[in-house]
Structure formats: C-alpha cells, structure tokens
Amino acid sequence: MAVTIKDVAKAANVAPSTVSRVIADSPRISEETKRKVRKVMEELGYHPNMIARSLANQSSKAIGIIFPNSGNTAFQNPFFSEVLRGISEGVSEKHYILQFTTGRTEEEILQDVKKMVFGRLVDGMILLYSKLGDSVMKFLKEQNFPFVLVGKPFEDSEVITHVDNDNISAAKEGTEYLIRLGHRKIGFIGGDIGFMVTRNRLEGYRRALAEAGIPVNEKYLIHEEFLLEGGKEAVKELMLLDDPPTALLVIDDIMALGVLKTLSELGKKVPEDISVVSFNNVLFAELAQPPLTSVDINIFTLGIEAVKHLIQKIENPKEPVKRIIIPHRLIVRKSCQAVVR
Amino acid sequence: MAVTIKDVAKAANVAPSTVSRVIADSPRISEETKRKVRKVMEELGYHPNMIARSLANQSSKAIGIIFPNSGNTAFQNPFFSEVLRGISEGVSEKHYILQFTTGRTEEEILQDVKKMVFGRLVDGMILLYSKLGDSVMKFLKEQNFPFVLVGKPFEDSEVITHVDNDNISAAKEGTEYLIRLGHRKIGFIGGDIGFMVTRNRLEGYRRALAEAGIPVNEKYLIHEEFLLEGGKEAVKELMLLDDPPTALLVIDDIMALGVLKTLSELGKKVPEDISVVSFNNVLFAELAQPPLTSVDINIFTLGIEAVKHLIQKIENPKEPVKRIIIPHRLIVRKSCQAVVR
DNA sequence: TTGTAAGCGTTATCAC
DNA sequence: GTGATAACGCTTACAA
Numbered sequence: 001m002a003v004t005i006k007d008v009a010k011a012a013n014v015a016p017s018t019v020s021r022v023i024a025d026s027p028r029i030s031e032e033t034k035r036k037v038r039k040v041m042e043e044l045g046y047h048p049n050m051i052a053r054s055l056a057n058q059s060s061k062a063i064g065i066i067f068p069n070s071g072n073t074a075f076q077n078p079f080f081s082e083v084l085r086g087i088s089e090g091v092s093e094k095h096y097i098l099q100f101t102t103g104r105t106e107e108e109i110l111q112d113v114k115k116m117v118f119g120r121l122v123d124g125m126i127l128l129y130s131k132l133g134d135s136v137m138k139f140l141k142e143q144n145f146p147f148v149l150v151g152k153p154f155e156d157s158e159v160i161t162h163v164d165n166d167n168i169s170a171a172k173e174g175t176e177y178l179i180r181l182g183h184r185k186i187g188f189i190g191g192d193i194g195f196m197v198t199r200n201r202l203e204g205y206r207r208a209l210a211e212a213g214i215p216v217n218e219k220y221l222i223h224e225e226f227l228l229e230g231g232k233e234a235v236k237e238l239m240l241l242d243d244p245p246t247a248l249l250v251i252d253d254i255m256a257l258g259v260l261k262t263l264s265e266l267g268k269k270v271p272e273d274i275s276v277v278s279f280n281n282v283l284f285a286e287l288a289q290p291p292l293t294s295v296d297i298n299i300f301t302l303g304i305e306a307v308k309h310l311i312q313k314i315e316n317p318k319e320p321v322k323r324i325i326i327p328h329r330l331i332v333r334k335s336c337q338a339v340v341r
Numbered sequence: 342m343a344v345t346i347k348d349v350a351k352a353a354n355v356a357p358s359t360v361s362r363v364i365a366d367s368p369r370i371s372e373e374t375k376r377k378v379r380k381v382m383e384e385l386g387y388h389p390n391m392i393a394r395s396l397a398n399q400s401s402k403a404i405g406i407i408f409p410n411s412g413n414t415a416f417q418n419p420f421f422s423e424v425l426r427g428i429s430e431g432v433s434e435k436h437y438i439l440q441f442t443t444g445r446t447e448e449e450i451l452q453d454v455k456k457m458v459f460g461r462l463v464d465g466m467i468l469l470y471s472k473l474g475d476s477v478m479k480f481l482k483e484q485n486f487p488f489v490l491v492g493k494p495f496e497d498s499e500v501i502t503h504v505d506n507d508n509i510s511a512a513k514e515g516t517e518y519l520i521r522l523g524h525r526k527i528g529f530i531g532g533d534i535g536f537m538v539t540r541n542r543l544e545g546y547r548r549a550l551a552e553a554g555i556p557v558n559e560k561y562l563i564h565e566e567f568l569l570e571g572g573k574e575a576v577k578e579l580m581l582l583d584d585p586p587t588a589l590l591v592i593d594d595i596m597a598l599g600v601l602k603t604l605s606e607l608g609k610k611v612p613e614d615i616s617v618v619s620f621n622n623v624l625f626a627e628l629a630q631p632p633l634t635s636v637d638i639n640i641f642t643l644g645i646e647a648v649k650h651l652i653q654k655i656e657n658p659k660e661p662v663k664r665i666i667i668p669h670r671l672i673v674r675k676s677c678q679a680v681v682r
Numbered sequence: 683t684t685g686t687a688a689g690c691g692t693t694a695t696c697a698c
Numbered sequence: 699g700t701g702a703t704a705a706c707g708c709t710t711a712c713a714a
Contacts, residue, residue: 002459004691015701020693028699047459051401052691054392055706062440075426076624081416088416092443092453097462099403099440102433112433118343119391120707121438257628264630283417287598289605289630345707356685361709371683393707396690461691 003044012040023048054120062097063087063310064122066113066136068129069104077254078282079299083128083150086303094311096123110136117145124314126150126306130162130196146317148310150302152196161313163305163324165297167197170328171204171249174277174295177330178247179212182339183275187220187238187245189259191252198223201251201279220245224255235262239274246339247275253285253294260288260335275336291333298326344385353381364389395461403438404428404651405463407454407477409470410445418595419623420640424469424491427644435652437464451476458486465655467491467647471503471537487658489651491643493537502654504646504665506638508538511669512545512590515618515636518671519588520553523680524616528561528579528586530600532593539564542592542620561586565596576603580615587680588616594626594635601629601676612678622672632674639667 005023009016014037021029022037040046054060065087067080075081091098099122103109113136116122123146127137130151140147141156149162178186188205190198202221209216219241222234238244250256256278260270268274270290278285281296305324313319346364350357355378362370363378381387395401406428408421416422432439440463444450454477457463464487468478471492481488482497490503519527529546531539543562550557560582563575579585591597597619601611609615611631619626622637646665654660 002461005693006691016691017693017702018700021700024693026699030699033699047455049396049691050456050460050462051392051395052461052706053693055390055396055690055708056692056694058706060392075422075429076419078417078419078422081419081422085416088441088443089445092445092449097440097456098443099438100429102429102439104430104433108433114388115391115438118388119394120343121391257625260630261628261632284598284625287602289601291602346709347707357708358686358710359684362684365709369683374683390707393690394709396692396706397708397710399690 002049003046004049005046008037008040008044008046011044012037058120059123060097060121061095062099062122063091063307064099064101064113064116064125066101066109066125066127066129068131069106069109077252078284079252079280080128082282082299083303083306086300086305087126087307088303089300090304090307090311094307096307096311106135110139113139117143124148124310126310130154131192132194132196146310146313148306148313150306152200154196157323159321161309161322161324163302163309163326165302165326165328167200167297168204168207170279170295170297171201172208173204173328173330174249174279175205175208176212177293177332178249178275178277178336179208179214181247181275181336183245183247184212184214184339185217185220185243185245186214186247186249187222189222189224189235189248189250189255191223191255192225193223198251201249205249232258232262235259236266239263239266239268245274247277247336250276250278253278253280253282253288253292256292256294257284257288260292271335271337275339277330277336281331285331286333288335290335293333293335294331295328296331297328301326343390344387345390346387349378349381349385349387352385353378399461400464401438401462402436403440403463404432404648405440405442405454405457405466407442407450407466407468407470409472410447410450418593419625420593420621421469423623423640424644424647427641427646428467428648429644430641431645431648431652435648437648437652447476451480454480458484465489465651467651471495472533473535473537487651487654489647489654491647493541495537498664500662502650502663502665504643504650504667506643506667506669508541508638509545509548511620511636511638512542513549514545514669514671515590515620516546516549517553518634518673519590519616519618519677520549520555522588522616522677524586524588525553525555525680526558526561526584526586526588527555528563528589530563530565530576530589530591530596532564532596533566534564539592542590546590573599573603576600577607580604580607580609586615588618588677591617591619594619594621594623594629594633597633597635598625598629601633612676616677616680618671618677626672627674629676631676634674634676635672636669637672638669642667 005016005019009019101112103112125147127149152164153160278294281294285292285294346357346360349360442453444453466488468490493505494501619635622635626633626635
C-alpha cells in the first residue's frame with residue numbers, strides 16, 4: 001500500500017493534521033515544521049490520494065464533458081476535437097481533471113451523466129450541444145447542477161450560462177457574401193433540425209434572402225442527419241432540379257466535403273459551376289479541393305471560455321448567469337465565384 | 342446534502358451494511374429485504390457516491406487515456422478520435438469511466454499521469470503512442486502500474502502488453518502495390534522519427550524496395566514533424582529534384598492531404614503525374630480529391646482491444662503480457678496509377 | 683440472514 | 699502552532 005499522510009506524520013513526529021496543513025501550505029504552520037515535513041514527504045515519496053481528498057472536500061476538482069451520441073458522427077467531426085483542445089487547455093491551467101461520457105444513445109448518456117452527478121465524480125459539466133427536448137440538459141437543470149452549454153439553449157436562456165456564436169449573423173453574412181457575388185439561387189444544406197445550431201443558421205440564411213428580396217425556395221432546403229453519405233442523395237436531387245441552385249450554404253465543413261465529393265461525381269465543378277460556403281473552418285476546410293470558403297467560429301475559444309465560466313460558477317455558486325458570444329469571421333478561399341450572366 | 346446509504350438504512354429499518362449488500366446484490370440477503378430496501382432507495386432517490394465507494398474499494402473503475410502532446414497535432418488527427426471511439430465503446434460496456442491527460446508538454450503529461458496514478462484516480466492507463474525515450478512510459482513501467490500501449494514498444498516488448506498493427510508489413514504491402522504498378526522511384530514521407538510507427542513504416546518501405554532490388558535513394562526520404570504545413574517545403578524540394586519520384590508513400594492520411602494540396606499547387610496531378618498511398622484510412626481519405634488509396638489499420642478495433650486487455654489486466658494482475666496485432670488492409674481508391682513508360 | 687464496527691486517506695473543528 | 703478527533707459515504711470482516 002502506498003505511503004499515506006499518517007506515515008509521513010509518524011516519520012516526522014507530527015500529527016496527521018499537521019501534515020495536511022503543510023500540504024495546504026497553511027500559514028499557521030511554522031516554516032521549520034513545513035521544511036521538516038516536506039523533507040519527509042520527499043524521502044518517503046508521498047503523494048496525496050485524490051479520492052480521499054475528494055471525499056473529505058466534497059469536491060472532485062473534475063469536469064465532465066458531454067458529447068452528443070458519440071457512436072456516430074460526433075467524434076468524426078473535428079469540431080469536437082477542437083473544442084476539446086480548448087477545454088483541455090483551460091482545465092489544465094486550473095488543475096482540474098477531465099471526465100467523459102461514453103454512452104451512445106441519449107439514454108446511455110443520461111445514465112453516464114447521472115453517475116457523474118450523483119456519484120460526485122465531477123463538480124460541473126460542459127454540454128457540447130443544444131438539442132430540442134434533450135433529457136440530459138433537463139436533468140442538469142432540475143438538479144441545479146453547475147454546467148455550461150456550448151450552443152444556444154432552446155428555452156430558459158436567461159437561466160443557462162452558455163457560450164455560443166451568433167450563428168444567425170454568421171449564416172446571414174455567409175449568405176450575403178454569396179448574394180454579393182450575384183447568386184440568387186442559393187441552397188441550404190443543414191443537419192438535424194433538432195439542433196439549435198441548424199436552426200440558427202437556417203434563420204440567418206432566411207434573413208439574408210429576405211433582406212435581399214429573394215424569396216426562399218423550399219426545394220432548396222435540405223436537412224440531413226448524417227454527415228457524409230446522407231447528403232449524397234439529397235444533393236443529387238437538388239442538382240437535378242429544373243432550376244438548380246448556383247450556390248450552396250453548407251452547415252458544416254465536413255458535410256461540405258461530402259457535398260464537394262458528390263458534386264464532383266455529378267461532374268459539377270466548384271466554384272465554376274457552383275459556389276460553396278460552409279461553417280466552422282476546421283483544418284480540413286483549408287485542405288479541401290478547392291479550399292473552402294468557411295465561416296470561422298473560433299472553436300478553440302468556445303472551449304476555453306466554456307471551462308472558464310464553468311469554473312467560475314463552480315467556485316462561486318452566486319456567479320450570475322452569463323451569455324458569452326464568440327466572434328466569427330468569414331474566411332474567403334476558393335470555393336466561391338461570381339455568378340456568370 | 343444528498344441521500345446516503347445511512348438514510349436509506351434508517352428509512353428501511355435495516356443496517357447500512359445491509360443496504361450496501363443490496364446494492365451489490367449479495368446472495369446473502371433475502372429477496373424480501375432486497376425488495377424493501379430497493380423500494381426505499383427508489384423513494385428517497387438514492388444514488389451511490391462513487392468517490393466514497395472508490396475509497397473503500399481502493400479502486401476507481403476509471404481508465405486514464407494518455408495522448409501525445411495534445412497542444413499541437415494530436416487532437417487534429419482523426420486517428421485519435423477514432424481510437425477514442427473504440428475505447429469509449431469498450432469502456433462503456435464494462436462500466437468503467439474515462440479520464441484524460443490535458444498537458445501539452447511531455448513534462449506536463451507526466452505530471453498528469455503521476456496525479457492519476459498516485460492519486461488513485463484511475464485503475465489503469467492506455468498510452469496512445471510509442472515514442473523513443475518517453476518518460477511517461479518509463480514511469481508507468483517503474484511503478485508497475487497496469488497499462489497497455491497502443492503501438493509497439495521500443496524495448497521490453499516482452500514485458501509490455503501492447504496492441505498494434507504490423508506496420509512493417511502494412512508499409513511493405515503499400516510499397517509493393519506501388520512497385521507492382523511499375524513505380525521504381527518512390528518517395529517516403531514520414532513523421533517524427535522518434536515515433537515507432539514512423540520507423541516501422543519506413544522499415545516496411547525499405548524491405549519492399551530491397552526485395553524488388555530497388556536501391557533506396559536517401560533523397561526520397563522525408564521526415565516532418567508537423568502534419569500539414571511542415572511537409573510543404575519538403576515536398577516541393579522533392580519534386581524539384583532532377584529525378585523526382587513518381588510515387589509517394591505517406592505515413593498518414595492527414596499528412597497526405599497536405600501533400601495533395603502542395604502537389605496541386607505545384608501543378609502536379611494525382612494520380613496522373615504522381616501516385617500516392619497513405620495510411621490509416623480515416624474518413625477523410627475517402628473524401629479527398631482524388632480519394633486516397635490508404636492502408637486501413639482498423640483504428641476502432643485498436644481502441645476496443647486496448648481497453649479489453651487493460652481491463653483484463655486490471656481485474657487479474659496475473660494476466661500474462663500480451664501482444665495483439667490488429668490486421669490491416671490496403672484500400673484501393675483513385676490516388677494511384679500505373680507508371681507510363 | 684442481518685447488524686456492528688473498523689477502515690479507506692483526507693480535511694476540518696475544536697481544543698490546548 | 700500543533701494535536702486529537704470526528705466527519706466524508708461506502709465496504710467488509712466478524713459477530714450474532
């Protein structure tokens with residue numbers, strides 16, 4: 001068995017409580033005893049048992065991360081790797097520890113979350129998606145457990161600290177860019193309409209069209225749950241329309257890659273035959289052929305801010321609810337071109 | 342404060358130990374008491390405190406995952422997302438929990454690992470890389486702490502349970518495929534030579550050439566640490582050689598994407614002007630333009646097997662050391678073509 | 683079949 | 699300044 005605080009105490013001829021105080025660097029302990037105890041800790045190779053500490057402190061100094069159903073798409077999408085990088089960065093600085101849900105269905109994830117919350121395994125959670133009627137968020141709210149949402153809540157947004165982009169503007173700007181290039185027939189390829197991000201971006205798209213006096217053609221609207229294969233059929237249908245779009249707003253770089261592929265199979269050239277704007281600006285946007293014009297949403301920062309405000313909330317329960325909006329920026333590359341008349 | 346085992350005991354008129362036994366579904370408790378206690382647990386909304394349980398059991402039922410310096414490349418590469426999916430799957434089944442290192446330098450990571458090990462935060466670890474002189478693995482070995490390595494150890498491989506691909510054969514086969522297409526001038530673009538995977542694949546490449554009687558041209562060998570940008574200059578130099586290669590073996594799909602991009606900037610067409618074979622077969626290999634011929638190494642399975650054997654080792658310390666080799670398979674797509682004479 | 687009590691390794695509240 | 703001692707919530711001999 002490993003060396004405990006008691007072993008140190010014995011060897012240093014002090015009480016366990018003294019050792020504990022030395023560890024906490026309590027000002028009420030003399031420098032001399034501190035030195036002595038530290039020396040013994042060193043010699044014996046003492047390391048604190050975090051589990052015992054958690055139990056005594058009623059705090060685990062750990063944060064739980066909730067992914068959308070990891071089985072399918074989630075881990076595939078670099079968005080999550082990138083928020084994770086941000087989160088990791090923040091967490092590391094604050095000396096917290098990271099814990100993950102591993103469930104694949106919403107039900108399994110809920111079980112994971114309950115285990116973490118009730119099991120006192122984490123002090124707070126970061127929810128990486130906002131989905132209509134999500135039972136996980138409902139649970140967190142009911143329990144009044146500290147959490148921050150990455151995304152925009154469907155309701156109670158005055159009560160839920162969240163960090164998000166202004167996705168409506170982001171999509172509006174992307175669409176406006178296309179309109180400025182002379183496009184009037186613009187398709188929208190979105191994901192599951194159950195996710196807030198899909199809705200917001202769709203809304204931005206609609207507003208841009210409205211302001212430009214372009215009626216929305218419902219045939220131009222596609223919602224696919226699956227990142228890649230799924231979009232295929234839909235895109236084909238879209239392009240087979242009598243009056244196919246000359247530009248596409250695609251909700252996500254990865255989906256855009258799928259679209260690019262389908263387009264190339266159909267013999268359509270980007271940007272010559274059709275322009276594409278997507279979102280997120282993950283690494284692969286730049287690597288695509290052609291490089292994608294994409295709205296950068298600062299994913300890394302999303303992660304950093306999420307932990308920052310979560311930790312504030314954990315350490316001060318009276319912390320007011322906050323809404324953090326991370327700026328976005330259209331990165332123009334080579335996937336768009338002015339419409340030829 | 343939440344409801345504890347004692348509250349349940351009191352409400353059910355039994356001893357705390359009885360409640361504990363009911364939770365563990367001990368056969369020594371009568372069905373009747375079990376029913377009664379369970380009912381009370383339900384009513385009171387009892388949930389076990391995992392921290393307390395860990396302390397009493399001296400086991401956290403948690404597994405730690407060690408990433409290579411996450412700051413840079415690691416999270417960017419879908420390899421890690423994909424192993425994680427596998428690990429996640431395995432872990433979820435066994436009702437273990439996942440914990441992460443968040444450090445960015447080897448030193449920070451080592452600190453994270455020490456905290457997990459000494460702090461009793463995890464029962465075992467999965468090391469996701471094999472690097473020459475790595476202090477993290479050294480530590481794990483010294484402590485005789487249960488871990489499994491994803492990759493091939495540099496030394497002591499009889500002592501370290503590891504799950505790996507036969508990367509030498511994988512690379513040999515990839516190279517042979519190119520040779521069969523008539524290529525004799527084949528470049529090798531690898532990553533950090535400090536990683537075992539780089540060395541093994543280079544070795545496979547060398548063997549294939551040797552068997553085909555093709556001398557190795559050292560000018561054709563490139564080692565770049567950075568996934569994307571890094572390769573750029575090197576690839577340019579390579580292609581500017583008097584006698585440039587007609588085919589490239591690239592260590593990783595993501596790096597291959599960078600290579601594809603650079604090639605296209607140089608006006609070189611793939612596969613017409615130059616053939617490319619890469620490794621890992623992540624999602625993006627298929628999505629690339631042209632779709633990449635890549636050696637599938639079953640990343641997901643790598644993850645699944647890693648947790649499986651780790652858990653065996655955790656639950657039975659006498660479990661023998663194992664070496665698990667996951668099969669690979671060349672997936673032919675459109676990035677290669679026979680050499681024109 | 684169930685209860686009692688000690689113990690897991692800390693921290694925190696009192697005393698002195 | 700430092701030392702006893704009681705938590706924290708659970709498991710597990712050992713008794714009964």
